[in-house]
Amino acid sequence: MPRALSQRLFAFAGVLVVAAILGFLVLPAVVVALAAFNGRAILSFPPETWSLRWFVKALAYEDFQAGFRNGLIVTGWASSIALLVGAGFAFALDRYRFPLRGAIEAVLLSPLVVPHFTVGLGFLIIAAQVGLARSFTTVVACHVVLVLPFVLRSVYVSLRNLDRRFELAAASLGASPGKVLLTVTLPLLAPGLVSGWLFAAILSFNEFTASLFVTAQRTQTLPVAMYNYVREYADPSMAALSVMYIVATATLLTFANAYLGLGKVLNVEHAR
Amino acid sequence: MIPAAAPRVDAQPFLRAFVSPAALCALGLIAALAAVLQYSLRAHIPGSLDAGAFTLANFTALLKPLYARVFLDTVWICFLTAFFSLLVGYPLAYALVRTSNVLVKSVILVTSVTPLFLGEVVRTYSWIIVLGNNGFVNTMLLKAGLIERPLQLMFTTFGVVVALVHVTLPVMVIMLAAALAHIDRDYERAAGTLGAGPVRAFLTVTLPLSTPGIIAGVTTAFAWTFSAFATPQLIGGGQVNMVSNLVYQLGFASFNFPFAASLSVAGLALTFAVLGLLRLAARPLERMGPH
Numbered sequence: 001m002p003r004a005l006s007q008r009l010f011a012f013a014g015v016l017v018v019a020a021i022l023g024f025l026v027l028p029a030v031v032v033a034l035a036a037f038n039g040r041a042i043l044s045f046p047p048e049t050w051s052l053r054w055f056v057k058a059l060a061y062e063d064f065q066a067g068f069r070n071g072l073i074v075t076g077w078a079s080s081i082a083l084l085v086g087a088g089f090a091f092a093l094d095r096y097r098f099p100l101r102g103a104i105e106a107v108l109l110s111p112l113v114v115p116h117f118t119v120g121l122g123f124l125i126i127a128a129q130v131g132l133a134r135s136f137t138t139v140v141a142c143h144v145v146l147v148l149p150f151v152l153r154s155v156y157v158s159l160r161n162l163d164r165r166f167e168l169a170a171a172s173l174g175a176s177p178g179k180v181l182l183t184v185t186l187p188l189l190a191p192g193l194v195s196g197w198l199f200a201a202i203l204s205f206n207e208f209t210a211s212l213f214v215t216a217q218r219t220q221t222l223p224v225a226m227y228n229y230v231r232e233y234a235d236p237s238m239a240a241l242s243v244m245y246i247v248a249t250a251t252l253l254t255f256a257n258a259y260l261g262l263g264k265v266l267n268v269e270h271a272r
Numbered sequence: 273m274i275p276a277a278a279p280r281v282d283a284q285p286f287l288r289a290f291v292s293p294a295a296l297c298a299l300g301l302i303a304a305l306a307a308v309l310q311y312s313l314r315a316h317i318p319g320s321l322d323a324g325a326f327t328l329a330n331f332t333a334l335l336k337p338l339y340a341r342v343f344l345d346t347v348w349i350c351f352l353t354a355f356f357s358l359l360v361g362y363p364l365a366y367a368l369v370r371t372s373n374v375l376v377k378s379v380i381l382v383t384s385v386t387p388l389f390l391g392e393v394v395r396t397y398s399w400i401i402v403l404g405n406n407g408f409v410n411t412m413l414l415k416a417g418l419i420e421r422p423l424q425l426m427f428t429t430f431g432v433v434v435a436l437v438h439v440t441l442p443v444m445v446i447m448l449a450a451a452l453a454h455i456d457r458d459y460e461r462a463a464g465t466l467g468a469g470p471v472r473a474f475l476t477v478t479l480p481l482s483t484p485g486i487i488a489g490v491t492t493a494f495a496w497t498f499s500a501f502a503t504p505q506l507i508g509g510g511q512v513n514m515v516s517n518l519v520y521q522l523g524f525a526s527f528n529f530p531f532a533a534s535l536s537v538a539g540l541a542l543t544f545a546v547l548g549l550l551r552l553a554a555r556p557l558e559r560m561g562p563h
Contacts, residue, residue, distance in 0.1 A: 018367045028398030031408040045411040089294035096284045107298040115499035117516045118536040122304030145301045177285035206391025209501040223393045242394045
């Protein structure tokens, strides 16, 4: 039947298109890997010799090491604070009525639209005025605000999908509101909290534009160190570091997808 | 009888503890944005980080052709990026939602979401290696004998847009997929039984029903592109300038924070204006959508 044939051709073309787009998405990662294992300092495709020397050089580079340490400090604080603040507010947003509810939500979600360079500039100006210019406090505060929308969203989605009958059962059996929250709600929310924290941590660790404004030499995070490196040097150390970055991020996300259901968190499939 | 005052406290337990930290964060963000607004109205004192008297001079200076040009270029780049990421993102989102193969689904999901979490610097650096004069694309084309001299891909609007589409694609896919996942497939089946082919069913049923996702995706892609800094800075290399690059240059090369602030404010106003227009333009489309 001609219709069945045309449908098959249509489906086949669709598969080709999707494969091409996935190729476009993966291409930079593959090319960076080729460059990273290249034995020479000059790019050539495919590499004439293979080596691990750029990985050794990247790991030994002092600015990268310091950036990694600073990044861990900033990310650890920022993602944990954002999780506490965001989870509490998502809970209040889901259950309660209070003054300025919509206004606070709108302000907290605004970093999704307000350019990061504007937020960074604002934090820099304020920090300079209160004498905290270029301290870790400023960087952490800035990151908390930037990753908060993602925590809010992730926790809010899990709250929506939570079966409240468990809480009602516990309450009717005499548990106090605090006990219900700690022994029923919190464990049920765990996947949403973990994925919210994970998102926040990954985004904070990789945040660049605002960090460029609010960090100093002493508080420079890894993306800022990498940016400075790319501007000054052209050897493939940066490619080696990128490969480590890509592998680590993809691994974390695959893990998140397998154990937490990335699709549900991102709201791209029906929660069942 | 129940005492009248007691249940009010328990109706919303821990309300204060849950809301105050968030309110504090919101205040911090408002203070930061207010600081930018305030600086944008102050005079620049050369050689000092402090700002001078209140003035509108920063905004009148924005009307100079040099700066007006950067604003136009920025909007054009944002438009191109949003358009192409929609074009490329739609098939991917469709496949993500409609495939029944779990493995294919998770491959598409992780592949399309990973760039979102990589950060701008790593992504941009990767594209430099792909697009450079002795980069991947040029080497392959030269080897294949398709070109004689390397194509100029770096430092062009084309190069910047390609790298930016790579950045905005994940958000676009997430938003389109969210919309597509919530479409009741019975509508398509109904169109099928009424004699519509797959193409026609898609164009007259699925596409209009996914309009909310398209609008959300395009507006977010637009706003994110406006926010991009490392990509136009490194791939544009001074040849392609966006507002973000100008703000950084003024802030850190000339230490003219008031002017950098006024550029930010104007940029923000422009973003909201364009987003508002986009929504307005999309309204007739939305009416065709779900009823």
